[in-house]
Amino acid sequence: MPATAQEGPDHIGYFDVQSVSSSLVDGVHELDSRIQIVLSDEALEALNSGVVLRIEFNIEIIRVRRFILDSLDAELFISHELEYRPLSQRYIVNNINSSDQDSFATLYSALNHLGRIQRLPIIDDSIFESDKTYRARLRARLSTKQYPALLQALFFWRDQWQLESDWVEWILER
Amino acid sequence: MDTRAIKKLAYMTLGAAGIGLAITALFLLSRTAQNSEDFDRLHIVILLINTAGIVVLFALLVANLARLLREYRTHVLGSKLKARMVGMSATLAVVPLLVVFYFSMQFINRGIDTWFNVEVEKGLDDALALSRTVLELEMQDHLKTTTKIAENLRETNATQLVFELSTLRQESGASEISVFGNNKQIMATSSDFAADYMPQVPTDEVLLQIRQNKPFISLDPLEHGNYQIRTAVVFGNRSRPEALRIIQAKFPVTEKISRMANSVDSSYSEYKRLLYLREPLKRTFILTLTIVLLLSLLASVYGAFVLSRRLVAPIQDLVEGTIAVAKGDFDTRLPSPTRDEIGFLVSSFNDMTENLSKAQRQASLSQAQVEAERTNLEVILARLSTGVIAFESDLRIRLANQASGSILNVELENRAGEYLSNIASDHPLLEQFIDAAQTHLNAGETEWREQIVLRGEVGRRVLTCACTTLPGDEDHIPGFVVVFDDITALLQAQRDSAWGEVARRLAHEIKNPLTPIQLSAERLRRKYIKTMSDQEVQVLDRATHTIVEQVEAMKDMVNAFSEYARAPNIDISTFNLYKLAHEVVDLYRTQESDIEIVLNTDLMLPNIEADIGRVRQMLHNLIRNSIEALENSDYKGRIEIRISKSKIQETEVIEIVVQDNGPGFKTVSMSQVFDPYVTTKPKGTGLGLAIVKKLVEEHAGSIEAENLDDNGAMIRIKLPVNEIAREAMMVMLSGRREKLGGQA
Numbered sequence: 001m002p003a004t005a006q007e008g009p010d011h012i013g014y015f016d017v018q019s020v021s022s023s024l025v026d027g028v029h030e031l032d033s034r035i036q037i038v039l040s041d042e043a044l045e046a047l048n049s050g051v052v053l054r055i056e057f058n059i060e061i062i063r064v065r066r067f068i069l070d071s072l073d074a075e076l077f078i079s080h081e082l083e084y085r086p087l088s089q090r091y092i093v094n095n096i097n098s099s100d101q102d103s104f105a106t107l108y109s110a111l112n113h114l115g116r117i118q119r120l121p122i123i124d125d126s127i128f129e130s131d132k133t134y135r136a137r138l139r140a141r142l143s144t145k146q147y148p149a150l151l152q153a154l155f156f157w158r159d160q161w162q163l164e165s166d167w168v169e170w171i172l173e174r
Numbered sequence: 175m176d177t178r179a180i181k182k183l184a185y186m187t188l189g190a191a192g193i194g195l196a197i198t199a200l201f202l203l204s205r206t207a208q209n210s211e212d213f214d215r216l217h218i219v220i221l222l223i224n225t226a227g228i229v230v231l232f233a234l235l236v237a238n239l240a241r242l243l244r245e246y247r248t249h250v251l252g253s254k255l256k257a258r259m260v261g262m263s264a265t266l267a268v269v270p271l272l273v274v275f276y277f278s279m280q281f282i283n284r285g286i287d288t289w290f291n292v293e294v295e296k297g298l299d300d301a302l303a304l305s306r307t308v309l310e311l312e313m314q315d316h317l318k319t320t321t322k323i324a325e326n327l328r329e330t331n332a333t334q335l336v337f338e339l340s341t342l343r344q345e346s347g348a349s350e351i352s353v354f355g356n357n358k359q360i361m362a363t364s365s366d367f368a369a370d371y372m373p374q375v376p377t378d379e380v381l382l383q384i385r386q387n388k389p390f391i392s393l394d395p396l397e398h399g400n401y402q403i404r405t406a407v408v409f410g411n412r413s414r415p416e417a418l419r420i421i422q423a424k425f426p427v428t429e430k431i432s433r434m435a436n437s438v439d440s441s442y443s444e445y446k447r448l449l450y451l452r453e454p455l456k457r458t459f460i461l462t463l464t465i466v467l468l469l470s471l472l473a474s475v476y477g478a479f480v481l482s483r484r485l486v487a488p489i490q491d492l493v494e495g496t497i498a499v500a501k502g503d504f505d506t507r508l509p510s511p512t513r514d515e516i517g518f519l520v521s522s523f524n525d526m527t528e529n530l531s532k533a534q535r536q537a538s539l540s541q542a543q544v545e546a547e548r549t550n551l552e553v554i555l556a557r558l559s560t561g562v563i564a565f566e567s568d569l570r571i572r573l574a575n576q577a578s579g580s581i582l583n584v585e586l587e588n589r590a591g592e593y594l595s596n597i598a599s600d601h602p603l604l605e606q607f608i609d610a611a612q613t614h615l616n617a618g619e620t621e622w623r624e625q626i627v628l629r630g631e632v633g634r635r636v637l638t639c640a641c642t643t644l645p646g647d648e649d650h651i652p653g654f655v656v657v658f659d660d661i662t663a664l665l666q667a668q669r670d671s672a673w674g675e676v677a678r679r680l681a682h683e684i685k686n687p688l689t690p691i692q693l694s695a696e697r698l699r700r701k702y703i704k705t706m707s708d709q710e711v712q713v714l715d716r717a718t719h720t721i722v723e724q725v726e727a728m729k730d731m732v733n734a735f736s737e738y739a740r741a742p743n744i745d746i747s748t749f750n751l752y753k754l755a756h757e758v759v760d761l762y763r764t765q766e767s768d769i770e771i772v773l774n775t776d777l778m779l780p781n782i783e784a785d786i787g788r789v790r791q792m793l794h795n796l797i798r799n800s801i802e803a804l805e806n807s808d809y810k811g812r813i814e815i816r817i818s819k820s821k822i823q824e825t826e827v828i829e830i831v832v833q834d835n836g837p838g839f840k841t842v843s844m845s846q847v848f849d850p851y852v853t854t855k856p857k858g859t860g861l862g863l864a865i866v867k868k869l870v871e872e873h874a875g876s877i878e879a880e881n882l883d884d885n886g887a888m889i890r891i892k893l894p895v896n897e898i899a900r901e902a903m904m905v906m907l908s909g910r911r912e913k914l915g916g917q918a
Contacts (some may be wrong), residue, residue, distance in 0.1 A: 001220065030471060035760075043759050045450065046450060048446075049447055049449065049450030050442075050443035050446040050447035051446065051447050051450060051451075075815045080613070083443075084443075085439055085443070086433055086439060086442050086443060087302060087305055087309070087393070087395075087436075087438060087439035087442070088309075088392070088393040088394065088395055088439070089306075089381065090392065090393070090394065090395065090402070092395055099397075101395075101396070102377075103392070103394045103395060104379060105379055105392065106379075109378070109379055151454060151455075151458065152463070153221055153458060154454045154457060154458045154461075157854060160649055
């Protein structure tokens with residue numbers, strides 16, 4: 001059985017980047033993060049009704065500059081699609097970037113899987129200037145861009161569809 | 175730049191912004207209608223633009239409405255028409271829009287609802303359940319197979335495990351079978367995939383199930399709509415957890431079943447998704463439709479405002495221009511017209527005002543000419559000694575000159591518009607004048623000439639009148655104009671002249687034989703008195719005495735005529751009238767008489783420049799006239815003489831009033847009081863007052879006679895005190911005098 005919205009007041013849901021770190025492995029910066037994803041009632045109802053949810057991780061690499069504004073040097077989007085398949089009664093998580101697909105018996109398992117980023121290569125250190133400092137930041141959000149415009153317009157005004165974590169920053173160790 | 179221009183600029187800017195937004199929105203709508211990707215990308219922008227357009231149009235409408243209300247309340251010209259046009263245009267635009275909106279709403283609601291059907295939903299549910307049942311059976315079969323494989327491998331050692339596993343996999347039809355140790359390490363694997371294929375380690379979900387001593391089974395959707403059944407069971411010695419093994423197998427679902435299962439799954443999901451999106455879709459469509467409606471509605475109403483303003487503007491100009499023309503401003507020109515019917519109307523109005531302006535200028539010119547002529551006429555009339563009265567048929571005065579008032583002894587010059595009959599009630603001369611005129615007018619005579627005699631307290635006045643019709647005009651009804659002259663003085667002068675001639679002839683013809691008659695009578699008496707008897711002597715003596723007395727009487731009479739007829743030879747000197755009056759009065763007071771003579775003179779009486787002899791004679795004649803009037807009266811006679819300073823129109827005169835309590839003048843003779851040989855007394859020559867009048871006129875003075883209310887008569891003489899006053903008096907009387915001279 002699919003997960004259902006809880007009784008009582010509406011749950012607006014939230015995305016929270018609980019931990020984030022990166023490490024330089026063989027000249028490549030790899031990301032580890034733990035993100036808690038709690039869907040709102042409306043998003044959950046949509047998911048159970050066959051609507052595919054897209055969850056994006058937005059990673060920005062920013063070059064720190066001393067006297068002027070910092071420069072956004074690179075931007076990376078990791079997108080996953082989450083859907084419920086009524087026949088198999090399983091939640092499917094598709095990694096848009098890698099085309100990997102996983103299925104889960106519970107929404108919790110699916111979201112837990114989604115929220116766990118392990119050793120994700122984000123950028124090659126060789127493209128960085130050696131004497132510069134770079135910082136990175138991560139944000140997770142529920143995207144509605146894939147929906148028809150009419151729905152986008154409708155979701156635009158709904159708080160329960162505006163799920164987005166704060167930016168969490170860290171310095172890229174080199 | 176004034177406030178009005180700034181407001182206009184603001185309105186134009188807002189209007190341009192609104193129109194720009196509307197055009198942009200339409201353009202985007204047009205583009206997005208052809209390209210759904212553009213539509214998706216720009217939809218929010220389009221909505222925002224349309225919303226902004228609605229806000230701008232709404233602001234414009236509120237501003238226009240407020241302005242219209244303000245104009246309506248302050249009764250600005252054209253505001254009612256504009257309000258009516260806006261109302262009609264807005265109604266014509268709004269009603270169809272609302273109808274379309276209502277049916278569109280119905281269409282959207284019902285159209286979307288028709289996508290969903292309870293039977294379809296139930297069919298899909300059943301199909302899904304059936305598919306699940308079919309797959310469940312297959313899954314259970316595969317789980318049994320996996321369990322059997324696990325039992326077969328229970329006693330297999332590690333070296334044989336790979337070979338055994340491969341054999342079992344081929345027998346079971348699994349695509350992949352892997353054996354994992356307790357710590358998820360791969361102990362053996364067999365699959366259809368390439369040799370370097372790494373088998374998927376058991377997920378947490380699998381491990382959790384296994385740890386609960388339950389076999390794991392799942393139907394995993396794969397890419398391209400395929401399915402696989404994944405099973406996992408644990409085997410080995412459960413008393414030694416480190417010796418436990420997990421076998422995980424993957425069985426492909428046949429392509430046919432996968433395709434059908436996928437079809438059921440996709441259809442069910444799609445249906446559920448549509449069901450879920452039904453309300454949001456409705457709301458979205460309704461929102462879009464509402465925005466379009468609002469945009470169209472506001473644009474239509476605003477268009478109604480703009481249209482009505484444009485249509486009413488020239489009409490407003492026309493109304494304002496008409497009011498200006500009604501107020502007499504013919505220089506009003508309306509703005510350059512368009513080429514439609516209203517433009518033709520405006521052009522015609524401009525032509526009309528131009529023509530009116532020309533006509534007004536012409537009329538002003540004509541009026542100025544008429545005014546000039548009128549002024550000239552007034553000047554001429556004012557200078558005329560002839561009286562002119564123009565009046566309408568109802569006797570309302572249209573025009574009267576100063577001379578008319580002087581002649582009729584009533585002020586008429588400034589009484590235009592008043593009725594002669596009303597004025598005449600207190601003025602007998604005017605009353606008689608009107609009676610005489612009405613006699614002709616009532617008889618239907620519009621052109622007449624007559625000499626009429628008016629009788630007043632101070633005597634009669636003879637007028638020669640000529641009347642003619644006067645055409646009416648815009649302000650007046652037809653009337654008459656009467657031109658008249660006072661010929662009283664002329665007639666008097668003629669009479670005086672005749673009497674002077676008589677006097678001269680009498681003096682010449684009668685006086686000469688009187689002396690021989692007297693001498694002859696005395697000679698007869700002397701010659702025959704000696705030869706006659708006493709009786710005859712008495713007769714002769716009485717006869718000759720009578721002849722001599724009568725001749726003397728005739729001489730006195732002839733002398734009196736000579737005095738009346740003598741040529742004027744005034745000897746002007748300055749003397750004190752007070753003293754002279756006392757001397758004269760004292761002469762009569764010394765005579766034995768019962769008549770009381772009272773002299774009242776002003777103590778501040780100035781000296782007078784006059785002929786002292788003539789003034790003395792005036793006083794003598796006046797006093798004698800009164801004494802003669804009082805003789806034989808059976809009551810005590812009284813004569814009062816008052817001499818005082820007075821003024822006639824700023825001209826200094828000395829007024830001499832002699833009044834008595836005698837029988838007065840006979841009314842019938844009032845007009846002839848100053849004529850020679852007119853007397854009501856038993857004695858008297860009838861020349862006394864005639865001579866007084868002659869003397870007064872020689873001094874440029876005036877004389878009036880009237881009867882007192884209680885018995886008695888009064889003579890009032892006004893003599894100018896000096897030469898200046900005399901000249902002024904002569905100017906006052908010039909008209910009549912000059913005329914007299916001219917006519918004489």
